[in-house]
Amino acid sequence: MNAPGVTDTRGRIIDTAVRLFTRHSYAGTSLQMIADELSVTKAALYYHFHTREELLTAVVEPVLGPLRTIIEAAEAQRTPHARAEHLLAGYAALAVRNRAVISVLAADPGVTDVLLTQRDLGDLISRQVRLLADVDRGPSGQIKAALVLGGIAVAVAPRLIDLDDDVLLQHLVEAGRRTLGLRTPRRATHNAAPSQTGPP
Amino acid sequence: MNAPGVTDTRGRIIDTAVRLFTRHSYAGTSLQMIADELSVTKAALYYHFHTREELLTAVVEPVLGPLRTIIEAAEAQRTPHARAEHLLAGYAALAVRNRAVISVLAADPGVTDVLLTQRDLGDLISRQVRLLADVDRGPSGQIKAALVLGGIAVAVAPRLIDLDDDVLLQHLVEAGRRTLGLRTPRRATHNAAPSQTGPP
Numbered sequence: 001m002n003a004p005g006v007t008d009t010r011g012r013i014i015d016t017a018v019r020l021f022t023r024h025s026y027a028g029t030s031l032q033m034i035a036d037e038l039s040v041t042k043a044a045l046y047y048h049f050h051t052r053e054e055l056l057t058a059v060v061e062p063v064l065g066p067l068r069t070i071i072e073a074a075e076a077q078r079t080p081h082a083r084a085e086h087l088l089a090g091y092a093a094l095a096v097r098n099r100a101v102i103s104v105l106a107a108d109p110g111v112t113d114v115l116l117t118q119r120d121l122g123d124l125i126s127r128q129v130r131l132l133a134d135v136d137r138g139p140s141g142q143i144k145a146a147l148v149l150g151g152i153a154v155a156v157a158p159r160l161i162d163l164d165d166d167v168l169l170q171h172l173v174e175a176g177r178r179t180l181g182l183r184t185p186r187r188a189t190h191n192a193a194p195s196q197t198g199p200p
Numbered sequence: 201m202n203a204p205g206v207t208d209t210r211g212r213i214i215d216t217a218v219r220l221f222t223r224h225s226y227a228g229t230s231l232q233m234i235a236d237e238l239s240v241t242k243a244a245l246y247y248h249f250h251t252r253e254e255l256l257t258a259v260v261e262p263v264l265g266p267l268r269t270i271i272e273a274a275e276a277q278r279t280p281h282a283r284a285e286h287l288l289a290g291y292a293a294l295a296v297r298n299r300a301v302i303s304v305l306a307a308d309p310g311v312t313d314v315l316l317t318q319r320d321l322g323d324l325i326s327r328q329v330r331l332l333a334d335v336d337r338g339p340s341g342q343i344k345a346a347l348v349l350g351g352i353a354v355a356v357a358p359r360l361i362d363l364d365d366d367v368l369l370q371h372l373v374e375a376g377r378r379t380l381g382l383r384t385p386r387r388a389t390h391n392a393a394p395s396q397t398g399p400p
Contacts, residue, residue, distance in 0.1 A: 025310035027228025106354070107307040110225035139363050143371040146361055147379075150354020151347030154306070161346055163339050171343040179347075179379040 010048050010058075012038060017055050018100045022158065026056060027110035053114060060115065063101045064124070066094055071127050080134040081182055087131040088176045092152055096169045099156045106153030125149075135180055148176045210248050210258075212238060217255050218300045222358065226256060227310035253314060260315065263301045264324065266294055271327050280334040285385055287331040288376045292352055296369045299356040306353030325349075335380055348376045 016037050020029040031052055035042045049055040070090035077083040095102040104111055105121075115121040132145035152172055155161060161168065177184060216237050220229040231252055235242045249255040270290035277283040295302040304311055305321075315321040332345035352372055355361060361368065377384060 022309055024313055025225045025227045025308060027225045028310040028313075029227075103309070108225060108309055109222055109303070109307065110228040113224055113228075139367050140371045140374070142361055143355055143363070143368065144375045144378075146355035147351030147372065147375050148347070149351075150357075151349075151351025151379075154350020154354065155343060155346035157350075161342055163343070167339050168343065171340045172347065174340070175344045175347050175379055178344075178381075179351075179375055181378075 009040075009044070013045060013048055013055070014058055017059055018104065021059070021104045021108065021111075022100050025110055026052075026104065026108050026114075031055070056111065056114060059101060060105055060111075063094065063098050063105060064121070067091070067124060068120075070094065071124060071131065074131050075127070084132050084135045084180055085177075085182055085185060087128060088148065088180065088182070089173055091128065091149070092169055092172045092176060095152050095156045096165050096172070099158050102153050103157045106150065107157070132180060135182065144179050144181075148179050151179075152176065209240075209244070213245060213248055213255070214258055217259055218304065221259070221304045221308065221311075222300050225310055226252075226304065226308050226314075231255070256311065256314060259301060260305055260311075263294065263298050263305060264321070267291070267324060268320075270294065271324060271331065274331050275327070281382055284332050284335045284380055285377075285382055287328060288348065288380065288382070289373055291328065291349070292369055292372045292376060295352050295356045296365045296372070299358050302353050303357045306350065307357070332380060335382065344379050344381075348379050351379075352376065 013034060016034050017029070020033060020037060024033075029052075031045055031049075032042055034055075035045045038045075049058065070087065074083050074086040074090065077086050105115075112121070128149055129142065129145045132148060133141035135141060136144065155172060156168065174184070176182075213234060216234050217229070220233055220237060224233075229252075231245055231249070232242055234255075235245045238245075249258065270287065274283050274286040274290065277286050305315075312321070328349055329342065329345045332348060333341035335341060336344065355372060356368065374384075376382075
């Protein structure tokens with residue numbers, strides 16, 4: 001484990017990077033801008049991150065890791081409806097918990113550019129689309145899947161809607177179900193983002 | 201009117217800019233990169249655009265102009281449903297006709313950053329959200345509106361879905377209606393955004 005001071009600085013760099021990425025985009029944010037915002041030297045920044053891409057990885061990994069887990073768990077469900085429901089509820093909850101990072105990840109072309117070549121982002125996106133699209137095969141299902149995934153990413157953007165996370169999540173999942181033609185699972189009433197859709 | 205050669209160069213600069221913006225984001229694209237891609241000097245580029253922001257305006261104005269017209273026409277409709285239907289069909293058709301520019305406009309934080317302060321983008325976005333959200337007042341309507349507008353912008357992104365424009369448009373409008381709870385209008389068959397799903 002790092003000394004507390006080191007960990008704090010690393011965390012503060014990541015938080016500042018996310019804030020500047022959402023405001024100026026990834027390509028529009030230099031390491032110098034992040035150092036200035038934190039009132040540290042560029043050398044202090046280099047101690048933690050040697051390149052901007054290393055920093056980007058540190059920013060997105062806390063979202064990409066859980067996303068992989070949600071996708072795998074969704075793929076393990078038995079029916080197309082259960083798979084779509086699991087992905088929708090899990091993705092929406094992840095997006096609401098990480099509103100800024102999801103915007104960076106889903107919307108910034110400079111980020112997609114880097115992550116599509118270097119990481120498994122392309123694979124994760126295709127699997128998400130497939131999980132939602134399989135409820136209604138053909139172009140209609142694909143388009144509804146893209147609309148829901150893209151729509152959630154945009155709707156959680158910090159500037160757009162000023163609502164409590166719980167309310168936002170509940171309505172996002174409901175709107176997504178409606179678009180995709182999924183029934184509300186019975187056990188959803190006591191759970192904001194149910195990941196379990198028991199026997200139908 | 202400009203001499204044909206001048207107009208062509210201007211058009212080629214704009215097309216190249218859109219392509220590079222969608223790939224590297226606006227902030228990640230320099231005038232030098234655009235000049236290199238076109239094999240012209242930076243001076244030749246300066247003859248048409250003095251700053252990157254001037255170029256961005258030239259890129260987005262062909263979409264922002266028609267968008268203003270669609271919003272005004274939608275606002276003039278009598279009922280909340282008719283207003284939402286008009287905006288949805290018009291926005292989806294505009295997005296499909298301008299797939300690359302819509303991605304730049306709706307998704308790139310660096311672009312929003314510039315346009316929110318310099319142009320009426322913020323006003324246009326609020327009016328669009330209001331037109332769709334008024335069908336179902338309260339947070340649920342707002343969230344569905346954001347999901348549909350954001351979802352359409354992401355779903356038309358050139359890389360995501362490989363479908364004909366007509367098919368894409370038809371399914372986007374249908375998915376949007378479904379999310380918003382709009383009935384398919386009878387007269388939509390001869391309209392720009394047809395809901396025609398003829399015999400299978």
